[in-house]
Amino acid sequence: MIDLSVQLPGLQLKNPIMPASGCFGFGREYAQFYDLSKLGAVMMKAATGEQRYGNPTPRVAETSSGMLNAIGLQNPGVDKIIEEEIPFLAQYDTEIIANVAGSTVEEYVEVTRKISAAQDVKAIELNISCPNVKEGGIQFGTDPQMAKEMTEAVKAVSQVPVYVKLSPNVTNIVDMAKAIEAGGADGLTMINTLTGMQIHLPSRRPLIANKTGGLSGPAIKPVAIRMIYEVSQAVNIPIIGMGGIETAEDVIEYLLAGASAVAVGTANFQNPFVCPEIIEALPATLEKYGYQSIQEVVGGAHPNE
Amino acid sequence: MKKIEMEVLSNKQIALDTYEMTLKNKYVCEEAKPGQFLHISIPNFTLRRPISIASVDQANEHVTIIYKIFGTGTDALTTIKVGTMLDVIGPNGSSYPVDHEVKEALLVGGGVGVPPLYFQAKALHERGVKVHAILGYQTAEAVFYEEKFKEVAHTYIVTNDGTKGHQGLVTDLIPEVESFDAYYSCGPLPMLKAVKNALSGHEGYLSFEERMGCGVGTCFACVIPMKNEKKYGKICQDGPVFRAKEVIL
Numbered sequence: 284m285i286d287l288s289v290q291l292p293g294l295q296l297k298n299p300i301m302p303a304s305g306c307f308g309f310g311r312e313y314a315q316f317y318d319l320s321k322l323g324a325v326m327m328k329a330a331t332g333e334q335r336y337g338n339p340t341p342r343v344a345e346t347s348s349g350m351l352n353a354i355g356l357q358n359p360g361v362d363k364i365i366e367e368e369i370p371f372l373a374q375y376d377t378e379i380i381a382n383v384a385g386s387t388v389e390e391y392v393e394v395t396r397k398i399s400a401a402q403d404v405k406a407i408e409l410n411i412s413c414p415n416v417k418e419g420g421i422q423f424g425t426d427p428q429m430a431k432e433m434t435e436a437v438k439a440v441s442q443v444p445v446y447v448k449l450s451p452n453v454t455n456i457v458d459m460a461k462a463i464e465a466g467g468a469d470g471l472t473m474i475n476t477l478t479g480m481q482i483h484l485p486s487r488r489p490l491i492a493n494k495t496g497g498l499s500g501p502a503i504k505p506v507a508i509r510m511i512y513e514v515s516q517a518v519n520i521p522i523i524g525m526g527g528i529e530t531a532e533d534v535i536e537y538l539l540a541g542a543s544a545v546a547v548g549t550a551n552f553q554n555p556f557v558c559p560e561i562i563e564a565l566p567a568t569l570e571k572y573g574y575q576s577i578q579e580v581v582g583g584a585h586p587n588e
Numbered sequence: 589m590k591k592i593e594m595e596v597l598s599n600k601q602i603a604l605d606t607y608e609m610t611l612k613n614k615y616v617c618e619e620a621k622p623g624q625f626l627h628i629s630i631p632n633f634t635l636r637r638p639i640s641i642a643s644v645d646q647a648n649e650h651v652t653i654i655y656k657i658f659g660t661g662t663d664a665l666t667t668i669k670v671g672t673m674l675d676v677i678g679p680n681g682s683s684y685p686v687d688h689e690v691k692e693a694l695l696v697g698g699g700v701g702v703p704p705l706y707f708q709a710k711a712l713h714e715r716g717v718k719v720h721a722i723l724g725y726q727t728a729e730a731v732f733y734e735e736k737f738k739e740v741a742h743t744y745i746v747t748n749d750g751t752k753g754h755q756g757l758v759t760d761l762i763p764e765v766e767s768f769d770a771y772y773s774c775g776p777l778p779m780l781k782a783v784k785n786a787l788s789g790h791e792g793y794l795s796f797e798e799r800m801g802c803g804v805g806t807c808f809a810c811v812i813p814m815k816n817e818k819k820y821g822k823i824c825q826d827g828p829v830f831r832a833k834e835v836i837l
Contacts, residue, residue, distance in 0.1 A: 308806035312825070315589065315804075328808075336811075336820060341799040343809040345635045345661060352801065357808045359818065500634050552635060552802040555591060555677065 285566035286576040289323070289544050291521050292469040293406040293444035294378050296323035296544055299534065299577050300562050303525045303548035304328060304382040304408060304448075305354065309368035310375075316555040321562060324378035326472075326546055327368065329410050330398055332390045334360040338415060339492035344481045349500025349527070350549055351479050353415040353493035356384050361394045365401045373403040380446070383437070384410040388423075392436050399441040406443050409434065409468075412450030412475035414497045424450040424475075427462035434466030444469035446523060449514075451506055452478050460514040471514065472523040472546065474507045500549040501527035508540045515541025516585055531561050531568035538577065539584040589680055589804065590615060593673040594626075597650065599666070603725075603732035605657045606700070607666055608642070611674065614649045616641075621683035622708035623774075623795050623829040626653060627803035629675035630664050637661050638800050638824065640774070641679065642703035642733075643710060654703040654732065680803055682829045684772050684793050686711045693717050694768040695741065696758050696783050698724040698775025704795055706733055708772050713740035720744075720765045724779065728752035759786045773832075781837045792832040798823045812836075 287298040301324040307313060310325050319325065337357030344351045358364065364381075372379050381398045385391040391409070399407055411424035411433055423433045430447070438445050447463045449456060451474040460471060476497025483490040507526030515522055524542030528534060529550045537545045550557040574580050594611035602608045616626070620641050627636040643652045657663050668674065686708070693712050697705040702723050712719050719741035725731045728751035737743040744761045745753030754761055758775075759782045773783045774795035784794065801807035805825030813836040814821045821827055821835070 306802075306807065308808075312802070312805045316591065334818070336813075337808060340810065340812075342811075343635070343799050343801045343807070345633060345659075348634065350634050350801070352807070352809065354808045357811065357820075549634060552807065553629060555802075555804065 285569050287562070287565060289577050291543055294324060294380070296378060298323040298562050298565065299538070299544035300558050300565070301326055301380070301544065301546050302551055302558055303546035304410070306548040306551045309364070310372050313551065313555055317559050318375070319372070320376040321559045322377045323544065324380050324405075325372055326380045326408055327364070327372070327382055328358055329356050329382040329384040329413070330358055330361040330364045330394055331356055331384050332361060332394055334358070334363070341490060341492055344490045344496065346479070346481060346498060346500070347502060349498055349502035351481055351491055351496030351498055352476070353491050353496035355415050355493065356413055361397050365398060369401050369403055378405045379403050380406045380408050382408045382410050384413060386416070388433055388436050391433060392440055395437045396440040399443045404443060406469075407437070407441050407445045408472050409437055409445055409447045412448050414450070414452060414476060414478045414495065415493060421450055421452065424459070425453050427458050430459055431462040431466035434463050434468050438467040446470040446472050448475055449473040449510070450475050451503070451510060456510045457513050457517045460518050464518045464520050468520060470521045470523065471518070472525065473514065474503070474510055474526050477503055477506065499526070501529060503527050504533065508536060511537065511540040511542050512584065515582055529557065531564040534561060534565060535568060535572060535580060538580040539582070541582045541585065543581050589678060591675070591677050592616065594651070594676045596668055596670055596672045596674055598670060599668055601666075602654070604727065604729040606654060606730065606732055608652060608654050609665075609668070611651045611653070611676070612649050613651060616651050616679055617644050617646050617649045620644050620651065620679040622686065622711050623683040623704050624679040624681050625828060626651070626676050626678035627680055627800070628665070630661050633661050633664065635661075635801065636677065636803055637665065638680070638803055640704040640795070640828070642706050644707065654700065656700045677803060681824055682827055684708045684795070684829050686715060688770070690717055690769045692768045693719050694765050694771040695719060695721040696762070696771060696773040696775070697721070698758055698779040699726070699730070701773070701775030701779070701795070701797070702733060704774050705772060706736060709737060709740045720768060722746060722758045722761045722765070724748070724758035724775070725752070757782065759783060762786050777837070784832050784837055787832070793829050794832050794835065795829045796823050796827055800824050
């Protein structure tokens with residue numbers, strides 16, 4: 284019997300698979316397709332202090348082996364999410380991870396204070412890496428000192444463990460990860476999208492109204508694998524990996540690189556059933572490569588391990 | 589809405605850059621309403637493509653869609669061979685009302701906004717509603733479904749360059765239609781704005797096209813400003829058909 288369970292700070296995962304923030308809303312739509320209790324966890328769409336409308340459209344574009352998006356953190360605001368969305372997800376036997384965003388340190392702190400106190404929220408994913416908003420977001424995720432201070436401020440008020448979501452749009456991802464670990468983070472999630480652009484030939488203008496967008500999908504998987512491989516050897520906190528995962532083999536690759544669990548993002552749009560299909564395929568795939576549990580795969584690609 | 593496989597029965601060019609594809613599936617035939625769309629997976633593409641339903645043949649379980657080549661995705665769709673099983677999510681989204689008290693209806697369509705209006709024209713015609721249809725195209729070569737519309741509606745053809753029918757814009761011909769209780773429109777955003785302005789004061793429904801991510805309401809890629817409490821609607825889930833009075837254009 285293959286053991287798919289994973290224990291992480293605040294999270295008792297029955298399996299290491301969860302939909303990534305922003306690719307699953309608050310679960311209502313995909314609950315029409317399958318029982319969300321199959322999932323290890325759900326990473327909710329970002330919450331900000333007040334309702335946000337987001338960016339003008341078009342907000343998405345197809346790219347080679349991926350897509351660009353510039354949604355702009357559209358969400359109903361933290362209070363509505365606590366009142367209306369968390370109770371819906373709490374019906375399911377899965378762990379809820381709340382994604383927190385904002386424009387200022389004060390906003391991040393306030394959203395964390397509220398949402399970490401909500402019943403059934405087991406962990407915070409601190410989104411200091413959204414490339415699609417003008418204020419906040421990525422500015423906190425590209426400067427190690429700012430990232431450390433943000434982590435400290437949020438940790439001081441959070442009632443649950445805090446996982447900080449890293450941006451790949453940095454020169455040295457290891458320095459960022461170490462600063463965030465020093466700030467008291469309980470874990471890392473990585474990677475957020477890579478900033479990109481596509482120009483529409485007929486109009487000779489960027490296709491996305493925001494001009495730039497975040498690149499996701501299989502195109503970014505090698506970048507994520509490399510960054511997780513480096514970061515996981517430099518820090519002592521667990522990593523939830525993400526970026527282009529579509530199959531159980533991809534999951535094993537992430538685990539070998541050093542992730543303890545993974546999130547599936549863009550692939551949900553192509554195949555709403557991708558998460559349960561990966562979960563179903565995982566035991567046989569682990570067995571094929573000689574593993575009996577998730578834990579024994581983690582970091583397996585590192586030297587001398 | 590379900591994820592299903594649909595067998596491709598035909599896939600042929602019917603006008604300039606415009607293709608008609610017929611697919612077989614019982615579930616979609618039973619569920620589809622005018623205005624709804626199919627979210628189609630094209631092999632080797634990351635995102636599905638939303639394409640509206642042009643008609644349904646319940647007896648034979650056939651669903652017809654019409655699409656125009658806009659980019660590499662729709663271009664690849666033209667190469668899909670008869671007999672292929674297409675991976676489809678559908679039918680998605682809202683629909684034009686057909687059961688409200690309407691005796692005479694006006695349809696205004698532009699380009700690939702025309703296909704869902706054919707589905708609506710047939711549904712209204714079957715209910716005994718008198719239907720007027722103003723259909724706009726770029727040029728004569730781009731015109732499709734003129735004869736089919738004429739079977740169910742009093743039809744006006746408009747081309748931008750005047751190579752067929754009236755030269756100009758669909759809104760030019762709206763004054764020609766003397767009476768109607770409601771209007772239904774689909775087409776590019778500038779056309780929908782013009783139609784809404786020309787028909788303010790009339791009860792109407794607009795269907796929108798937009799680049800979509802998930803197509804089922806989770807990703808917030810295809811939103812439109814609205815006069816509601818949350819200030820927006822999702823085109824894929826709350827739309828693509830909205831009451832004209834409720835959207836902000």
